[in-house]
Amino acid sequence: MSSGNSWGNSWTFTLVDADRRMVDRSQKILELLRLPENSQCADCGQPDPVWASCNVGVFVCLQCSGVHRISSIGRVKSTQLDYLEHDLIEFMKSHGNRRAKDEFEACIPPFYYRPTEKDCMVLKEQWIRAKYERREFTGDKKCAYAVDYKEGFLWKKGRDNGQFQKRLFIYADNEGVLKYYTGDKKSGPKGNFPIQTLNAMFQGEKIKHQNGMEITCVQDGHTRSIYVYHDDGAEIVTWYNVLRYARYKYLKKTFPDTPETELIPKITRSYAKSGYMEKTGPTQKEAFKKRWFNLDSEERKLLYYKKPLDPYELGGVFIGSVKCGYQVSEGFPRGLRGNKWDSGITITTPDRQFVFTCENTKEQKEWVDAIRSIMLRPMSGHDTTEELHFRKSIVK
Ligand SMILES: [Zn+2]
The missing domain is CATH 2.30.29.30 (Pleckstrin-homology domain (PH domain)/Phosphotyrosine-binding domain (PTB))
Incomplete structure (x- = not known):
């Protein structure tokens, strides 16, 4: 009887103790989430993130947490549903969104498109991978997008039959154009898109491919559009940012007195x-x-x-x-x-x-x-x- 009681008491005591530790932990997490720097997703800015990315120590939204999970960035845990160990809470406390921003977003080129919660998945995924996986913006790497020449294949919608065909695309700074070929280089380009009037935007839904992009330019007073995609999200987002770099350089040169804040929205734009x-x-x-x-x-x-x-x-x-x-x-x-x-x-x-x-x-x-x-x-x-x-x- 007495041994039964003592067993019962210690069991009760352990439970209460565990409960208290649990409450303490949730309290600590809530306090961290209430800090202004953690009140928005570290990657897309969506308010009230509830996921913790355990290896980089940031709080992110559900959608961005999915990218962390499938990439090599690593483990994510829900601050609402998962058990968060004491060490993890301490790690999140000593890191958090502000410190991560200082480290991983130290040097973002001004022309690089930083997606918001409203943007398409390919832009968000590549931004997150560029930031943590490839560490492109920590300041110790040469910018991958600030190039004067790029060539590669993209799938382009044919004008007449509507089928997507593999086409060679070349951006050449010295010519100020993006061009594409239907045959080999010797036969000359089929289309020329001057950087001066070029625009590019993601159009996954319209093109019916998640990495679909529309590129336009003005020719003889009319807007010409082509529709392209690449199966590799990193490649299509690289093209996008290379074209943005080209546009940025063109705008800086053409409007040297216009403040940068006014030029940035003119680099590329989506339809309203x-x-x-x-x-x-x-x-x-x-x-x-x-x-x-x-x-x-x-x-x-x-x-x-x-x-x-x-x-x-x-x-x-x-x-x-x-x-x-x-x-x-x-x-x-x-x-x-x-x-x-x-x-x-x-x-x-x-x-x-x-x-x-x-x-x-x-x-x-x-x-x-x-x-x-x-x-x-x-x-x-x-x-x-x-x-x-x-x-x-x-x-x-
Ligand atoms: Zn997010």
């Missing part, structure tokens, strides 16, 4: 919004036709295409400023109705009225908000020249 709308013609009596639209905020252009992966736009609308007589509103001009879709958008420019319809009111609101935010921005000298050019070249 893309998707289907229907449009009628200039007399507003033409049948509504379904078209694919891309809104380029930086260039103030709403371009439309027959299909999402077309090489050239069918036409477009220059989005000037409210001050210069441009307006956008939800709804139709008096007496007009949509065809299949009835959520209308009317854009008024100094030349004419454009009428579009969207599938639903959510789309309608998103388009109107995106277009309006461009109209509220004053026009630069470059914009005014573009506007003149655009009004002359596109009359559809």
Whole structure:
């Protein structure tokens, strides 16, 4: 009986003791997570990360923790579900997101694209691998992207048959172009993309490949697009950053007095919004036709295409400023109705009225908000020249 009691007491005591240690540990973790430097994912900036990357000592979000786990960066543990040993907590305490930033992000080239939580997975994965696995930004390695020449193969969508074919791509700084070949080098390039108007953006969903990238440039007043991918995420992200380096150098040289903070967003850009709308013609009596639209905020252009992966736009609308007589509103001009879709958008420019319809009111609101935010921005000298050019070249 007495031995039973004593056994019982010590068991109870051990349990209570273990519970207390557990509570202490959760308390310590909560305190660490409450620190301002740990309040955002160390890699993508998403608020309230709850995963601990045990080898580098950072707190990351669920998605970034997945990259840590599949790479050689190593073990991750959930601060909510997993058992965190005393030593690990002490390690996290002595490391944390701020110290990791000082070490692994010491020297990020200004043109390197640092992804946010909204970016695609290939950009995030390669950023995390570049940071911890390849230690590219610790300051003791030459920058892999600041090169004046790069050649390699990419899969490019064929213009006519829509099949992706392996093509040789060359970026040459001395020529100021990105070019690609359908045959060998001797037969000459098939396409030239001057760095001056080049843009590149990830378009996994549209291209239906997770590493899909759209590259555009302006040729004779029209936007030419090509669609490429590489199966290796590191390779496509290297191309992206090499092109960004080329654009950065071009912008620095062309606008030496413009502050760097203004140049960086001009290096490359994603469309502010893309998707289907229907449009009628200039007399507003033409049948509504379904078209694919891309809104380029930086260039103030709403371009439309027959299909999402077309090489050239069918036409477009220059989005000037409210001050210069441009307006956008939800709804139709008096007496007009949509065809299949009835959520209308009317854009008024100094030349004419454009009428579009969207599938639903959510789309309608998103388009109107995106277009309006461009109209509220004053026009630069470059914009005014573009506007003149655009009004002359596109009359559809
Ligand atoms: Zn993250």
